[in-house]
Amino acid sequence: MKRQKPRFTQSLQTRLIVPLILVLVLIFATNVGMFFRVNRSIDHLNSVYSTSVEITRYGNTLNSLQKSFTEYVNTHSEEALHEYEEWHRTLATMVPSDDAPLTNHAARILEKNIRSMTLSYLSLMDASVSKKNADNAHYQQDYLEATQVYKYLVTNIRTLDVLRFQNNSENYDILAASLHTLEQFILLILVGMSMILILLVSMFLRSIIRPLRLLAEQAREAEAGNLEVKITEPPYQDEVGVLAAAFEQMLEAIRQNIVEIRAHAERELEMKEKELVTANLLKDAELKFYQAQISPHFLFNTLNAGQQLAMMEGAERTYSFMENTAEFFRGQLRNNGNTSTIRNEIELVDHYMYIMNVRFAGEYHVVKRINEKLLDTCFPGMVLQPIVENAIHYAFPMEEEEKEKKILLHVYQEAEQVVIEVQDNGIGITEEKIRSIMTGPVAPTMVGEKASPQGNGVGLRNVRERLKLFYQQEAVFSIDTGGGEGGTRVRIFVPKAVEEEKEAEHV
Known part of the structure; x- marks a missing residue:
């Protein structure tokens, strides 16, 4: 049976690895996405606390500057001046820009105020220090104004710090909730990935187990004796598909072997039946002969x-x-019943024709055209003489006694076989009679074409069957009309290969 081409051609290894790779890629992509999401949340959280740190640094720098400024105004020392200049530069760099992003409107206003007051504070300190260096007595007024601005700055920075803390607390709560949601999302993704993996593995195992289960059921059915079971073709040409195809080929081979064994047994039975028929014919011929x-x-x-x-x-x-x-x-x-040669059979015909010519006053003339090289060919005994006897008894009726009665005995080689012809010039034979002789059954009670006290009990059907069994071939015996001279022609075809084999057995 010709198998259809499978829908898919994949090995079990490929079908197992591809889903796992897909699941792993999906898990990896999910983890990467969650990693970036967590990092963003952490950065946002860090930014929340960085604002508080910046405000604290800003306030500490302002305090340090005020301290060094006060010390310089009071002591007019170089060390205090140098410290003042360092903190002055530091604070100037920390002044927030006017376009800096803010969290809410109140903080924005406070930052603008702090920026403006910081610039005024720096300007007043610079003026006071300049006047102090120039021994100008008015430096004290600038100092007092700067100190007043400093106090306002401290108050505003604390207020901004409180606002920032409140805002950061709210942002922290939002971030905490977001992280909790992210945890749930990660857990959901892991559960989903696990379910997808389980589903893929289940589908893969089902695609393997189902064809295997069907194949096992069909194997049990074949084991029970149903060799005509139809093997279901798996959808994939993988190892299971190869196994199913091999099992189907094995069943086909078993069925073919059974057919051949059955045919061989039938041939053996037929040969045994033919051997039994031959044995019965020989026994019948011997019995008829001994009875005579x-x-x-x-x-x-x-x-x-x-x-x-x-x-x-x-x-x-x-x-x-x-x-x-x-x-x-x-x-x-x-x-009779033994392997002879053409020479011996022709000698037996000569003895028989001598007796018939004495009996019938020389009415029968035998014409022989014989290839002497073929006379030692192996040949079954008691086959040629019955054919000649049949010609004498049935080819020449009483009403044609005046006609010359000739029997031609011709032995020659044709291709790879020896041909023996026995032809008479008698009344001939009908097609119906030829079919009866060539296809009719042979039974032990059928001793001739009709019962005759002159016969030896062996008919042409007997000769036909003995030749077929002796040479184990069908085309070894034929009967037809005699051509231009009329009469009947019987031909025997001796295969050379079989003849040589019989000759070796005879030796």
Whole structure:
């Protein structure tokens, strides 16, 4: 049975690895996304606390500047001046820009105020220090104004710090809730990935187990004796598909072997039946022959005594007749059922024709055209003489006694076979009779084409079957009309290969 092409051609390894790779890629992509989301939340949280740190640093720097400023105004020392300048530069760099992003409106206003007051504070300190350096007595007024601005700055910075803290607390709560949501989302993603992985593995296992289960059920059905079970073709040409195809081929081989064994058994049975038919035919022929004889030894002794008497009396024709009769019966006993040669069979025909011509006053003329090289070919005994006897009994009816009665015996080689022809110039044979002889059954009770006291009990159907069984071929015997001379022609085809094999067995 021709298998259809599978829908998919993948190995089990490929079908197992591809889903796992897809799941792993999906998990990796999910983890990367969650990683960036967590990092953003952490950065946002860090930014929340960074504003508080900046405000604290700003206030500490302002305090340090005020301290060094006060010390310089009071002591007018170089060290205090140097410290003042350092903190002055530091604070100037920390002044927030006017376009800096703010969290809410109140903080924005405070930052603007702090920026403006810081610039005024720095300007007043610079003026006071300049006047102090120039020994200008008005430096004290600038100092007091700067100190007043400093106090306002401290108050505003604390207020801004409180606002920032409140805002950061709110942002922290939002971030905490966001992280909690992110945890739930991560857990949901992991559960989803696990379910997808379980689903893929289940689908993969089902695609493997289902064809295997079907194959196992079909194997059990085949084991129970149903060799005609139809193997379900798996959808994938993987290892399971290869196994199913191999199992189907094995079943096909088993079915073919069973058919061949059955045919072989039928041929053996037919051969045994043919052998039994042949054995029955031979036994029947021997029985008919022995029934026609009182005692072979008594007959031979009687014929020998008659030969000696005829020789002593000078009756040469009687002597020859009795000698041919004795040789004929010896040939019958020697060759009946045994392997002989064409030479021996022709000699038996010669003895038989001598007896018939003595009996019928020389009415029958035998014309022989024989290839002498073929005379030693192996041949079944008691086959040729019955054909000649059949021609004498049935080819020449009583109403044609005046006609010349000729029998042609022709032995020649044609291709790879030896051909033996026995042809008469008698009344011929009908097609219906030919079909009856060539296809009719042979039974032990059927001793000839019709019962005849002159016959030897072996008919043409008997000859046909014995030749087929002897050579184990069908095309070894034929009957047809005799062509231009009329009459009937019987041909025997001896295969050379079978003849050589029989000859080796005979030797």
